Amino acid sequence: MAEPSFARLSLLFFGFLLTFATYSWVFGPDSGFLFGTRVKKTLRSDPRVRFDHSTEKPHHPLDPLTVREIERVRTVLSGYDPGFGTGSATVHSMALDEPDKTRVVQWKKGNKLPSRRAAVVAYWGGQTHEITVDLDSGRVVSDLVNPTSGYPILTVNDVYAAAQVPLKSVEFNRSIEARGVKFSDLVCITPFAGWFGPEEEGRRVIRVQCYTLQGTTNYFMRPLEGLHVTVDLDKLEVIKIVDKGPITIPKASGTEYRFGVHNKPVHMDRVNPISMEQPDGPSFRVEDGHLVKWANWEFHIKADQRAGMIISQATVRDSETGKPRSVMYKGFPSELFVPYMDPEEGWYYKGYMDAGEIGLGPTAMPLVPLNDCPRNAYYIDGVFASADGRPLVQPNMICLFERYAGDISWRHSEILFTDADVRESRPKVTLVARMATTVGNYDYIFDWEFQTDGLIRVTVAASGMLMVKGTPYENVDDLGDKEDDAGPLISENVIGVVHDHFITFHLDMDIDGPANNSLVKVHLEKTRVPKGKSPRKSYLKVKKYIAKTEKDAQIKLSLYDPYEFHIVNPNRKSRVGNPAGYRIIPGGNAASLLDHDDPPQIRGAFTNNQIWVTPYNRSEQYAGGVLIYQSHGDDNLQVWSDRDRPIENKDIVLWYTLGFHHVPCQEDYPVMPTVAASFELKPANFFDSNPILGVAPFFDKDLPVCKPFASS
Ligand SMILES: [Cu+2]
Known part of the structure; x- marks a missing residue:
């Protein structure tokens, strides 16, 4: 037919x-409605948006572009090229062109904001334009045409x-x-x-x-x-x-995942509804829409079209003086890389870079209260620009909440004292900033978790649907020697194709200020004890190496050659003379094992190492380059780092890639239980002693009496 x-x-x-x-x-x-919610429509009809964004003003130099500013940029662009009026020129991304770091660091509340600029990536006539619009003068102040290989983020x-x-x-x-x-x-x-x-x-x-x-x-x-x-x-x-001709289409039965639609029985006892109690209300506050203050932490948070969520200017109060101290200027997922392991037609090209190819912001659908975020959560909307330059609002895109999971932040009980009951214990309460994005089949949940002891934990959890391949086979026994081809059979006629997930974080660490930071590699070196000196034969000795240039900081993790990695400020010494520092603590991780001449890996070269340190350069934000779509790998972290610039005692940026290999299994079907990977940024001689020594425990009087659960 x-x-x-x-x-x-x-x-x-x-x-x-x-x-x-x-x-x-x-x-x-x-599509505009589902992609995000048009502002006017939002204000009138979307109950999820409780904040009137149409009158919003920026309060902080890093605040994202407001609805009014986006509209002004659109007006400026329409005057710059007629294509913006007719639709032949499209806006692929529009975000605040952040002011110079020195100006942001010096800015204090009450000061005039540095001039507001928008960074726009637009496309017309087959050309990519990286445009800067000055909002004060209402002019295009720069327009770089095709600055690198690659094309803009898709609209x-x-x-x-x-x-x-x-x-x-x-x-x-x-x-x-x-x-x-x-x-x-x-x-x-x-x-x-x-x-x-x-x-x-x-x-x-x-x-x-x-x-x-x-x-x-x-x-x-x-x-x-x-x-x-x-x-x-x-x-x-x-x-x-x-x-290649029809291949059996896998069955529909057993694929549905919506509650109340699928008819899967639950063979377990009911888990009663549960939530955390906070009788005195939350302990954090959000000022001017973006400035979060909680316990000893303060940071700026914003939604971003490309990175999804950006944490900036994270400071923690000193445990001795109470003064805020800088930890991190900016942290965000800089790029993702998800290469599939199937060289066949229709699969070989799959090596997704979701941040730069489609963006984590517009794909972050509104969070589901009580399920995505707990009852005590506070929600923040995202404000972006659509392809025609008009503003749109992504409601409830980020949530903030305090977490108490019954964990302990420190404890000790003393067993030797018979005449005194020494049992000291402190509960661990943390603050979580969360965003969940659905990039096609996959869902990624990004958490930034702040602890009162100064630790920051970043977790990425993956859920959603596998990208699967149809096959004529229904049982492993039918596969024979084809079993190894692309991945395991996870349901009748369904192969879960093997793939990797990598997420590379940009971590602009500013330990006690932007300048004067260094990477110290703390090596645990096995040392042989000289014969006859001790009953021991070997032990580990700590040796410190300061990374002088970028190549010293191209780091592959190894269990059998262990290092700690400290970002220190050698000019800020502790009471006993140690440089103030923060460690990056890798969690479970995986390395990209693709050959470096394999096209996906050429573009994904930012995963060639798990840790990199580069000197701060405001143009080096996105590990795979600004224009990553169909890029040739000519503008990425590997290329920048290979310049081997000095990184000692400078303003430096730490890059960390977390990841995992994913060999699918039947439990991943039809929707995957979340699997998570994380890393931590932990104080190392940053404080003079345990910073939460003085924190009070919870007492019975603090919490409403609840019926204790019967125990043995
Ligand atoms: Cu996966």
Whole structure:
């Protein structure tokens, strides 16, 4: 049969239930509404937005662009190039162009704000423009055209339009029909193209991969395997269709995950509703929308289109003087890298870099109260610009809450005293800033957790759907020697393709100020005891090495060659003379093992080491480069670090990559239980002694009496 009728196409594009997915989300008829909430619509009708953003003003030099400022930038751009008025020029990202660090550090509340500027990445006429708009003068003050390889972060319009392109092709429509899939059940997503050499250069390219929604919301588990489309994103034309012929579409039954829709019995006793009590209310406050004050911590927080959530100017009060001391100027997930381990057609290009290719902000759907965040949470909205430059609000995108999980922050009981009862214990209460983003099939939950002892824990948890591959096989016994090909069989006709997850964090540590920081590598060296000197034969000795240049700080972790990594300020000494410092403590981790000449790894070269330290450079924010889409790997952390610049006693930036290999298993189907990885930034001789020694324990009088649970 030929192309679907006009009526069917109309249904497809405008129908109520008929949706097209992009790599990142399912679109309804008004994609703008689902992508974020248009400001005017929001203010009138969205009960989730309780704050009137239309009159918001910036209060702090790092506050994100307000709705008014975004509208002003749009006006300036419309006067700069007529394409912004007609829609031929598109805004791919728009964010505050943060003032120089020195100005931000010197700024005090009550001072005039440094001039406000917007950093815009726009695209028109096949050219990428990195534009700076000065909001005070209302002028474009710089416009860099194609500064590096690669293209801008995709817009919602890009992915929506690309997903529709294959329908123009008779061949594609025949392929769909040959699989017995109704067009009304068809969902297509748009995986990013990667970069694989000259054939796809000089134009923006995207892939299209399709699924059936028949009988489930979880179309990700029902791929139309063997049908792969490559699309020219500018011309909106099909470049290539590969159809290897129909492969069994996995069944719908067992794929549903929505509560009340799936009929999966629960074979466990009910867990009663639970939450933390805070009879005196929360202990943190948020001033001027973005400044968080809690216990001994103070930091600036904001939603960001690309990074999702940015923590800035984190200071902790000194335990001796009570004065705030700088710990970190800026911390955020700088880039993600998720390479899939299948060299076959339709899979080889999958090596997603979600922050720079689609953005973690607009894909962070509103958090679900009581489930994403506990009852005592406070919510913060994101304000972004859409492709036409208009502001949109992402409601309840970040939550802040205090966590008490029954843990202990320090304790000791004394066993030798028979005449005194010495049992000292302190509860551990922390403050968590959380964002959860849904980049297509995957959900990533980002937590920044602050402890009163000065520790910051960053956790990334992954959940959501696997990216799966259809297969004719229903049982491992049928696979024979094909078992190792792409990944394990996790359900009938479903292979969970093996892949990695890497998240590279930009951690601009400013221990006691922006200048004068160094990386000290504290090596634990096994030492042989000279014969006859001791009953011992060997022990570990600590030796310190100061990293002089960037190559000294290209670090691969090893259990059998252990180091601690301290960022210290040698000019700020402790009472006994140690330099004030913070350690980065890696958690469980994985390394990217792809060859360095493999195209995804060339672009993902920022994962070649787990730790890097670079001198501060305001243009080096995104580990894979600003323009990472189809980039050639010419502007990334590896390239910058290979310059081998001095990093001793300077303003330096620490980069840490956490990650894990993911070999899927049946429990990951149809939706994965969360799996988490984390790292910590922990004081090391930063305080003169335990900073929470003076903290009082909880007493019975502090908390309402509750019925103690019967115990043995
Ligand atoms: Cu995974």
